[in-house]
Amino acid sequence: MRIGATKLYAATAALGLLSGAPLDAQGGKNWASYHANPGGDHFSPLGQITPANVAALQPAWRIDTGAGGLQTTPLVIDGILYAMTPDQQVMALDGATGRKLWQRKLPDSNLQPVRGLSCWSSGKERRLLVGAGSYLHALNMKTGASIATFGAHGRIDLRAGLDRPLASVALALTSPPAIWGDLAIVGFRTAESTPAAPGAIRAYDVRTGRLRWTFHAIPRTGQPGAETWPADAWKTAGGANNWAGMVVDAARGIVFAPMGSAVSDFYGADRKGNNLYANSLVAIDARSGRLLWHYQLVHHDLLDRDPPSPPVLLTVDHDGRKVDAVAQATKHGVLFLFDRVTGKPLFPIQETPVPQSNVPGEASSPTQPMPTLPAPYARQRLTADMLTQRTPQAHDEAAKAFADYTSNGPFAPMQVGKPTVVFPGFDGGAEWGGQAIGRGRGILYINANDIAWTGSLAQASGAQGEATYQQNCAACHGMDRKGSPGAFPSLEGVMTRRLEGEVATTILQGKGRMPAFGHLAPQMTALMDYLRHGDAPKSDRAEMAGKTPSTQRFIFTGYRKFLDSEGYPAVAPPWGTLSAIDMNSGRYLWRVPLGEYPELTKSGMEPTGSENYGGPIVTASGLLFIGATVYDRQLRAFDAATGKVLWQTTLPQAGVATPITYMAGGRQFVVIATSNARDAKAQAGSGYSAFALPRR
Template structure:
């Protein structure tokens, strides 16, 4: 009975499903009002939520920095945090920043000076990126919630000390309660908990291949750590959506997890959660059906976890087209009336806009026929939902006329390579033995940094990647070490172990470069973009033998595990590959990255510009190529948009939000691959961004936080 993108009569069906929401709304308002006591974060001066506020709109009401004076911004302080990957957007509460290091240490920082007030090392920390933290107060108690590795920690914001009464002596093991043995589950909390009332609502990242954790969304009591409710994104028998999977899939299927984060309408108590792909990402022969609630935007009663409405954005996903960022709450003018809406961006370059209460699409959605899979055992969805407005913010189909013309040689090479690829739009299925173009690429379109709005105007700002990748399938191996590698490692490092540097390093001859213990530690604990695979400990000997010897006989004596590979998977993904020219630049024509302003009242673009540069190409006269970018924008009430994100030019830019004109920019020590934030401390407005060169292997390693402010008078 839930709203679905392929249903007709959206409004009437969705309204019928929401009978009784009024009572929930009244209770939600009461709960929120009850928590808004003295000691709560200052809305006008702080950055108290991951994306600025519970609605996730990346908007700050601060106005000290304006279009007229932004050109005077100067460095205020810098805090270096070592080598690794850093993607954290700090919180700012009463002049104190709460942030992370690449080693998952928690920092409290004097927001005016940049000095460390306290530092907390978390037990069992790893090197997974932590993109944000959560803060809760009822006016008396205060808690800092930190997801790190497989644990959700509760810390005292004043000292960093664990709060012993929360969970198991200050933390919760998120592997517990998922209906699978904890030791068989690999997951990580890269996105912070969403706070509503006295609940911390949590999703997680899990493996991209079998076995993977089932993506339950869970709410915990922020004081005790007790589990308050669970929403099963892979429905159990008797739950709506169970019929869209094989009957027993709920026992073994994985994914459909909320890894990108959630937002909440605090007044109504409605939680909005985008969900990830079902596992395996690229072959769904063992999960026939639409696979609800994977690849969906689900609206839940934040108090109980009850499903209010949903829309599946991709049916039976076999291209890893899950929504990459939290949705955004905004108000738009629709049919002459203000409508409180929710917007969801996608990797494949389109924006969906819904009435946040009813789930009604505010722009028509068509079910568009797509190419059918020819892979044995696979039954792809016949159609996919595509909104009529706004137009896609990334190109949708790669054709010969869109190949690079950077040089005649680069064009000739791209044309030759393209002739051997399948290219049939954003939902072209993978093939066995022939690579398929994925355009926009696996990293979007939109990415995890999220979007910003001009509050009160209905304008949404989005940065996007616009480069092509390729991928293919291959028969799965029956050898134990090879099967373990294929299931867990090949997607990133390739079936041939050559990777796709610099994003995914080669593993050929890895033991000539790294000690075996270091390799094993990285596999078990994760590092940077690579998740932790603690569940592989029992299979480590076979995997290490395979990394050492390749397809040569292993100590495992070529043991067969299941039919083909783990969980009977017949085909595996051969690896992510960017479509590049011989010089390492995208083999498609620019722009390779864009920044757009979209009027969500009408669905029309106000401006759409190339975003980012390659310094070497700029020096040769190609200054408007755009580049890949990771991390989102923020906006201020004074009409500014701040964004870093571009991985090669290391710029932090301030745009006029109305025109898209650059008003100020500065070169950061490393790329600003995180969403910035802004706050007041000591009477000054600061803009802070995390920096890291983890995505640019040609630049010196390093991470840190850079702060900017107007000069003191």
């Protein structure tokens, strides 16, 4: 960890330069930031809906947005709700009725997820900042029209300025900008295999679109952290990008950004060292982009263990004093807590010995940092006695498969030719929805996945088309192109089911969970040939696809959930949880299963919990609202003090997004985005559902 001196920036707040404060400081009337406020605590001071009356909550309005995935947490400013559709159209709705006020399809829109929007204001001047593909747009909030004086005709191309040829950079802005003063501060999503864009946090002038500063997450030669990479790695290395979003200590002018994994995710022979600032929480001076402090959460990541959600700001009682802190959740199920000014851990962190890789060329880290408190919020090591008991057949299937796996804790590295258990799985632990804070009490609420996945490595192919597929596609769709049920579709026979142009567009622009692979344009002919003839004998495929050596020696064979033959997790429940943690002491207050499979509950099983995506929100009246669960399509209200469900309703689709709450027309509303994109068996659809108490 490197700690730099940090100033208190109260003078900035006193001068009234912190944009967003007037919008956020309206008694909870607005939901003016992606995670409620710049600090990202998912907290609302509203109290019209209470534990005593929440059972009367009923549907208020609904708007459908068509097929596709929808993960957007909307904004509400002065009664107007701003949201996205699955194909990245922006719309404004009357927050009290759902009536559409305007809708705008951006010229750069595609099918990448957009999880939120940002609003900037200064006096009476306001603008909406929205990501579409690789562009950041500034829109007039009254009409949706582009603001021509921002960037080039209302947009900024985020591919520019990354020390790579523009055509070779593939990125998307899936999480919205953090706003501080007159700056829009952004990261981006990029590929998880080479080549990938090099991670950077950049601040743009909200009025003009001019670049004001850049923090390079892969240090330049001679900069602190460069010694944790091979020489001149910044010229070719990629990843270490902020895709999950950021939060801001507005009064101090500190940006907190969790940084993603370096590529390639699962084989790091070409990036020996700890790879700062990948897999780190970094604190950056919002004025200049200067690094203030950092803490690396995973050294030399080999398991895609990058932080999955923005951190959250809170105040805790620690050693007899109030401490302004920042908490960062992880995919591997542990929670880090730091003094947000100094970066000092508030609970001890131990460098713990971990299993070492035996893959040729690899040099894994001998230790990984593990906090002593709080205890992990997801199970850490799968053993034979933790396998499913759902039925005797399911248990026997799981035991037979498990006997052929390596299961050795959350940092057991991949092997060549033998599956390794990844537990918690690749989707967490925590996921991108973020956490909520019981403000003033230091209580953190977190939902988590608790199922196992598996993965392995294989020797890379030498044929160009097959090598391109292995390096860029196999991680999700598998070396055998069969995909993974419910998560990644099969590509077997895809060229007979889809037009070639449709397949090529999806590859180049991305769709849903799949990032864009624009850099593959020169290899598209060979890749298409491989997809078309992938079932041919390997010797014939090599002739069809040409012979160009792969750039990687070993390839990840694909994400695989550890499931039984009926598609249920092969580990014992709970498969998803919701927890309340007292961050003053690190002690758990309660933990409950989150989600269920309705058919299992109907058969007599206790609720098992399920996969969940999207986070919770908490209100001053003591309610916690969360959707998130994939298979039961429920929106639930919990008693934040006890974890008891006080109200729930079935949504048209799964609420795999973080909800919001706001006031409009004198009523408190709860709104959540819904879609069935994560449930392959469910009918396609998406939209926004609003709930409120009956009119008096």
